[in-house]
Amino acid sequence: MNSSIFRSIAVTTGLLLLAASAFAATQDDELEAVRAKVSDMFEFIYPEHVHPSPIDGWYTIRKGSIIVYISSDGRYLLQGDIIDLETDVNLTEAIRNDTRRQLVANVSDDHVIKFTPEHIKHSVTVFTDVDCAYCRRLHSQIDAYLAHGIEVRYMLYPRNGPASRSWGISEDIYCSSDRNKALTAAKLDRSFQTVACDTSVIQDTYALGQEIGFSGTPAIILEDGTLIGGYLPPDALNERLND
Numbered sequence: 001m002n003s004s005i006f007r008s009i010a011v012t013t014g015l016l017l018l019a020a021s022a023f024a025a026t027q028d029d030e031l032e033a034v035r036a037k038v039s040d041m042f043e044f045i046y047p048e049h050v051h052p053s054p055i056d057g058w059y060t061i062r063k064g065s066i067i068v069y070i071s072s073d074g075r076y077l078l079q080g081d082i083i084d085l086e087t088d089v090n091l092t093e094a095i096r097n098d099t100r101r102q103l104v105a106n107v108s109d110d111h112v113i114k115f116t117p118e119h120i121k122h123s124v125t126v127f128t129d130v131d132c133a134y135c136r137r138l139h140s141q142i143d144a145y146l147a148h149g150i151e152v153r154y155m156l157y158p159r160n161g162p163a164s165r166s167w168g169i170s171e172d173i174y175c176s177s178d179r180n181k182a183l184t185a186a187k188l189d190r191s192f193q194t195v196a197c198d199t200s201v202i203q204d205t206y207a208l209g210q211e212i213g214f215s216g217t218p219a220i221i222l223e224d225g226t227l228i229g230g231y232l233p234p235d236a237l238n239e240r241l242n243d
């Protein structure tokens with residue numbers, strides 16, 4: 001291969017790289033323009049809530065469980081699920097899953113009550129209300145979940161709000177020196193030792209649950225962010241996780 005061919009390849013490669021760089025810069029500029037327009041139009045939507053979407057010419061606005069689409073010129077807003085008919089994939093639900101995954105991943109370990117098996121195969125986050133019948137049923141089988149290698153990360157979620165009985169019990173559980181034992185006792189309507197402490201984490205967890213947008217407890221969030229609204233027996237949950 002002579003030197004002129006090498007020069008031709010080098011020039012072509014350089015032009016392609018310049019074109020790709022220019023295209024990326026144009027996309028970045030367009031994204032920033034959409035972000036600026038959206039944050040000016042909506043009071044509680046910030047630039048970081050706007051992201052590229054899987055559909056050319058559209059961007060997503062992601063805020064908790066809210067997923068909507070906005071055109072690249074900032075003129076049209078689309079609300080609803082977008083499904084790829086070739087792959088039979090709900091693209092909007094995939095975005096919701098990713099949002100939930102990120103939200104629970106950002107929660108400090110000190111804000112959850114973990115029941116951890118010796119060998120962890122899977123980890124799920126469960127929003128639980130101490131007075132919820134199916135939450136109690138789930139917890140009564142905690143050893144079976146652990147036997148499957150499923151770590152359960154409980155987040156205390158008194159679903160009826162700050163004035164409810166379960167809110168006060170949740171605060172007492174969080175302030176206990178042994179939260180695991182306190183949670184188990186509370187679900188059996190037994191007393192447990194507690195002290196005074198900062199209980200703002202309960203408000204934070206409640207706000208997070210509201211942002212995620214589930215309708216009842218238990219609410220189980222899988223490792224990929226998939227939301228299961230309700231109780232699943234140990235064997236069924238294990239099968240779902242291994243699927």
